[in-house]
Amino acid sequence: MTAAATNAKSRAARAKKVRQFITPEGVDLELKIASSGLRFGALLIDLMIIVLTLLLFSLAMLWVGFASQSDVTVVVWMLGAFILRTFWFIGFELGSRAATPGKRIMGIRVVARDGGRLTADAVVARNLIRELELFLPLMMLGVAAAEDMASAWTIIAGVLWSLTLSLFLLFNRDRMRMGDLIAGTWVVMAQRVKLDADIATSSVGEAMLFSESELAVYGIFELQELERVLRGRDPRAMREVADAIRTKIGRAIAEEDDVFLLSYYRQLKARLERKLLFGKRREDKYASD
Amino acid sequence: MIPPAAPARMIDAPSFSTSRFRAEREADWIAFDLLLTKLEKKGAAALTSDELLQLPLLYRATLSSLSIARATSLDKALLDHLEALSIRGYFLVYGVRESRWNRLRRFFLYDWPAAIRAVWKETVIISLIILLGALTSYSLVSSNPEWYFNFVDEEMSGGRDPRATAEYLQSTLGHGKAAAGESESESGLHVFATYLFTHNSRVSILSFALGFAFGVPTMMLEYYQGIGLGAMMAVFAGKGLGYDFGGWLFIHGTTELFAAALSGAAGLRIGSAMVFPGARGRLQAASEAGRTAGKVMVGVIIMLFAAGLLEGFGRQLITDTVLRYAIGSMMLLFWLGYYYIPRREDVT
Numbered sequence: 001m002t003a004a005a006t007n008a009k010s011r012a013a014r015a016k017k018v019r020q021f022i023t024p025e026g027v028d029l030e031l032k033i034a035s036s037g038l039r040f041g042a043l044l045i046d047l048m049i050i051v052l053t054l055l056l057f058s059l060a061m062l063w064v065g066f067a068s069q070s071d072v073t074v075v076v077w078m079l080g081a082f083i084l085r086t087f088w089f090i091g092f093e094l095g096s097r098a099a100t101p102g103k104r105i106m107g108i109r110v111v112a113r114d115g116g117r118l119t120a121d122a123v124v125a126r127n128l129i130r131e132l133e134l135f136l137p138l139m140m141l142g143v144a145a146a147e148d149m150a151s152a153w154t155i156i157a158g159v160l161w162s163l164t165l166s167l168f169l170l171f172n173r174d175r176m177r178m179g180d181l182i183a184g185t186w187v188v189m190a191q192r193v194k195l196d197a198d199i200a201t202s203s204v205g206e207a208m209l210f211s212e213s214e215l216a217v218y219g220i221f222e223l224q225e226l227e228r229v230l231r232g233r234d235p236r237a238m239r240e241v242a243d244a245i246r247t248k249i250g251r252a253i254a255e256e257d258d259v260f261l262l263s264y265y266r267q268l269k270a271r272l273e274r275k276l277l278f279g280k281r282r283e284d285k286y287a288s289d
Numbered sequence: 290m291i292p293p294a295a296p297a298r299m300i301d302a303p304s305f306s307t308s309r310f311r312a313e314r315e316a317d318w319i320a321f322d323l324l325l326t327k328l329e330k331k332g333a334a335a336l337t338s339d340e341l342l343q344l345p346l347l348y349r350a351t352l353s354s355l356s357i358a359r360a361t362s363l364d365k366a367l368l369d370h371l372e373a374l375s376i377r378g379y380f381l382v383y384g385v386r387e388s389r390w391n392r393l394r395r396f397f398l399y400d401w402p403a404a405i406r407a408v409w410k411e412t413v414i415i416s417l418i419i420l421l422g423a424l425t426s427y428s429l430v431s432s433n434p435e436w437y438f439n440f441v442d443e444e445m446s447g448g449r450d451p452r453a454t455a456e457y458l459q460s461t462l463g464h465g466k467a468a469a470g471e472s473e474s475e476s477g478l479h480v481f482a483t484y485l486f487t488h489n490s491r492v493s494i495l496s497f498a499l500g501f502a503f504g505v506p507t508m509m510l511e512y513y514q515g516i517g518l519g520a521m522m523a524v525f526a527g528k529g530l531g532y533d534f535g536g537w538l539f540i541h542g543t544t545e546l547f548a549a550a551l552s553g554a555a556g557l558r559i560g561s562a563m564v565f566p567g568a569r570g571r572l573q574a575a576s577e578a579g580r581t582a583g584k585v586m587v588g589v590i591i592m593l594f595a596a597g598l599l600e601g602f603g604r605q606l607i608t609d610t611v612l613r614y615a616i617g618s619m620m621l622l623f624w625l626g627y628y629y630i631p632r633r634e635d636v637t
Contacts, residue, residue, distance in 0.1 A: 024383075027352045029376050075483045082487040086494075086590075096329055096381060109380075113576065117384055120392065121400075122576075125583030131491075132498035165502075182501055182559055183583065184576025190380075193373040195318065196366040201308045224365040231366065272363055273307055 004286035007221060011283065016173070019186070021115060032189040033175050034108040039187060045102030050088055054081060089127040094120055099190070107191030113184045122183040129179030136162040199230055200266050208263045214249040215264075215271045221284035223272055226265050230258075307362040314354050321347035322374060328381055348378045396587070404584035405628040411554035411561070415511050419550060422515020423522065430523035440520040455528040482601020489545065489593045493552035497586050500556025501575075503564050507556035514549060536610035539617030540603050545596035547624055552589045555582035592624070 021029040057080055065073035092100040098118050099109040110126070112118045140158040164171075168178045174186060218226075229241050235257070242257040245264060254260075272282065282289060324344060327335060336344070355371040362368060405412075429436040434451035492510075499506035518538075525534035562578035563571060599620070607613055 023352065023379055025349060025352050027356055027375070029379060030372065031376065071480050074480045078480075078483045078487055082490065086490070096332075096384070098380070098384075111380070113572075119580065120396075121404075121580040121583035121587075123583075124587055125579040128494050128583070128586055129498045129501070131494050178501055181572065182575050182579035184573070184579060190376060191373060192377070193366075193369045195315070195322075195370040198308055198311055198364065198367070200364065201312075220363055223363055227365050269363055270306075273361060276361060276363065 004284070007284050007286065011221075019174075019188075031111065031186070033173075034106070034187045034189055036169055036175055038106045038108055039169065039175065039177075042100065042102035042106040042108060045105055046088065046100050049101060050084060054084060057081070057084070086128075086131075089130060090123055093118075093123045093127065097190075098123075103187075107189060108187050109190040111186050111188050113180075113186050118185065122185055126177070126179035126183035126185055129177070129182055133166045133168075133178055137166055196231055199227070199262065200269055208255060208260065210249070210264060210267050212271075214251075215268050216289050217248055217285060218268060219282040219284040219287055220272060223265070223268055226261065226268070230261055230265060307358075307364060307367075310357065310361070311364075311367060314350070317347055317350045318354065318371070318374060321351050321378060325374075325377055325381055344382060348382050351375055351378055396584070399632070400584055401588045402628045402632075404581050405551060405588060407581050408551070408554040408558050408585060409629075411557040412550055415508070415550045415553035415557060418508055418511050418553075419515035419518070419546065422512040423519030424515075426516040426519035427523045427526075430520045431527060434524070434527070437520050437524060440516050451524050451527065453524075455530065458525060458528055458530055459533065481605075482597045485600050486594055486597030489548075489597065490590050493549060493589050493593060494586070496549070497552045497556040497559075497582065497589075500553075500559040500582070501563065502560065504557040504560025507553050507560065511549065511553040518546075533610050536613035536617075537604065540607065540613040541596045541599035541617070543617045543621035544592055544599060544624065547621070548589045548592035548596060551585055551592070555585040555589070558582050558585075595620075 017033045017035075018030050019033060021031045023029060058077065061073045061077040061080075065071075065077075089100055092103075093110050097104065097109060098111070103109060110118060110123070112122060137159055140155070140162050165178055168181070169175045174180075176186065180186060226241065229237050238257045238261060242260050243253075245261070246253060275282065320343070324336075324340060324347060327340075328344075333341070351371065352375055355375045358364075358368055358371050426436070426440050430440070430451075437451050496507050496510045499510065522531070522534060522538075525531055559575060559578045559582050562574040566574035569577070599616070603616060604613070607616065
């Protein structure tokens with residue numbers, strides 16, 4: 001029963017990331033907390049864009065400065081760099097999508113924890129703290145390098161202390177940064193999902209018929225895996241899955257894989273949905289029918 | 290193997306099928322999707338009144354579809370799409386805030402001073418800490434000038450230390466004969482002002498952000514600021530330049546030190562909310578304090594911008610000490626009046 005246990009475990013892990021979020025209409029949106037990997041990826045992308053912009057901006061200002069021989073360009077450069085560094089995150093997160101370009105690419109966004117509006121002060125608070133989280137460890141190292149009087153142990157202690165602040169999001173289950181904690185925000189998944197065609201309505205679905213006992217071997221988890229394979233349209237994966245099902249229900253290879261799988265999918269789906277209407281939700285093949 | 294003779298064919302014509310459900314509602318979802326995309330790209334102003342009326346209807350239709358689909362359908366692609374669409378729609382429909390102009394207006398007229406008023410206790414504490422720092426170093430340096438070198442970096446002071454002559458010190462204040470020759474050329478002023486602004490903003494952000502470590506580092510940082518100030522003051526006062534130095538400091542210092550105290554107060558507010566959350570949960574207390582502090586910090590950055598202008602331009606162009614005192618006091622009165630005079634919105 002190890003496979004059943006793994007299934008249950010992965011389901012529990014997925015459920016752990018879901019947070020209840022009830023709209024005024026009474027529907028639970030089931031927001032999913034963004035993983036630390038996604039957050040880190042988004043941060044890296046943003047930092048790369050910032051550095052690149054800063055580089056281009058500096059080059060342009062250098063060029064203008066040499067051409068005009070005036071030190072106004074220095075002022076523009078300093079102000080520009082300051083604004084870019086401080087307001088990049090704030091500016092984008094105040095927008096209607098509440099996400100920086102890095103977050104958009106990763107498909108995540110910032111949300112107020114209490115379900116209310118994401119207010120400007122919350123966005124400002126969470127991003128000013130970022131300054132500290134990003135630069136405190138670096139500053140600790142810098143200070144240590146500049147002043148010899150600090151012993152190696154103090155340096156290590158300082159860096160470790162600042163790292164625990166920076167990596168705070170790894171130590172709580174809501175994946176909140178220090179800034180999220182203080183601003184009362186969360187970062188959740190917000191990808192866009194294209195509406196794929198309904199594969200259960202295509203005409204090939206009725207090419208062959210399966211008996212009740214043949215359909216009774218699988219549950220919802222297997223149905224949705226089958227759906228994934230069918231939508232993927234990878235012939236090798238389809239062959240493998242089709243063979244697995246055929247051996248399981250004891251059928252000989254008689255028809256094309258896609259016809260077989262589509263028919264099986266359609267009838268299995270109809271059967272499980274019918275049971276769902278009667279209040280029976282069979283999570284996977286290990287659950288009782 | 291031959292298929293069984295009597296297959297279980299119950300899917301023939303059910304009165305309800307998820308495919309039929311989808312076919313019936315799909316047009317709504319697509320319309321909602323298009324409307325949201327338009328809203329995201331061009332803002333609410335770009336929608337026609339017809340579309341604006343459609344928005345909540347389509348939103349509710351999508352949410353109800355999501356509920357039905359969750360209860361009846363096992364089509365993962367459909368469920369995922371509806372979920373993503375509903376989440377996107379929820380935040381756009383309920384997140385549509387007031388216009389940018391209104392928000393700015395409210396911030397300057399009400400939110401900013403209200404947030405500053407809310408942290409008045411912390412502001413008093415931080416001001417006292419800065420004062421304490423200044424007094425400590427002042428008394429130490431005036432009793433034994435050697436202390437000065439413990440407090441102020443040699444590079445930072447730029448020769449302004451107890452060994453310097455009174456003439457030199459006076460020249461750094463923009464007075465006397467030496468000043469004309471060696472003070473910075475005027476074209477350098479705006480660079481200097483910008484540098485001061487960005488540097489001070491960074492320090493303030495830091496002292497705010499350090500607040501969450503229960504406010505202790507914030508208080509230390511502010512104390513340290515006071516120390517530098519007091520040491521410098523003792524040096525100038527020891528050479529009989531206390532009055533001139535006061536003017537040199539006062540013109541921008543009232544704004545800058547006020548901003549520094551406020552940023553510390555914002556940090557302290559967060560720290561104290563985490564230590565003493567009161568009747569609320571610790572998380573909620575922290576997030577409420579964080580929102581107030583966020584508003585204060587936007588104000589602090591604006592104040593520091595003003596201080597940078599005063600320091601870079603005002604101080605270098607105006608060398609009359611009385612005038613410097615006058616401008617400094619005006620600024621202080623302006624800030625105090627702006628923040629602490631009660632206004633009508635307070636009652637409502």
